[in-house]
Amino acid sequence: MRQKVLALYLANSALDSVVVGWSLWDGTGETRRMAGDEDAPPYPTGLHALRDGWRLIQVSPLLPHAKGEEFDLAYLKYEFLFEQIVETGA
Template structure:
């Protein structure tokens, strides 16, 4: 059977080679039960490294300018990239 793994990486800016500042991994294979924040070190240093490891980029956040006066608002992580891997399992 084919199962999907989803990796969400939040990067320092809009470039795929910028540093990972937050992440979540969802394993549809059932092999792991890790959740966001389970590890101190991100699974990859940059989004580009995830591509090198075979993850497929399926979505990047649109680049939207901040409203005047909100340039330094840290209420959310702006640069979200969604990756997937399709993994064969025996289940």
């Protein structure tokens, strides 16, 4: 058994909002790509990942920006971490 971890960065805090960034780490060794190797994310929303069997394991806390920093784009605020446990032949 091996773990795959998928980080989806969504447009807002709703799980059905669109994916604006993503990363995938594959503990099975099946794929070696990271975000940016493909133009499109693996799912259009976080809800699609749930429907495909990914388990949601973490949601970023909703923290307000400090006054004057409401439009700071230094990081992607709405991160959702998913995992799949995959059986391998090894």
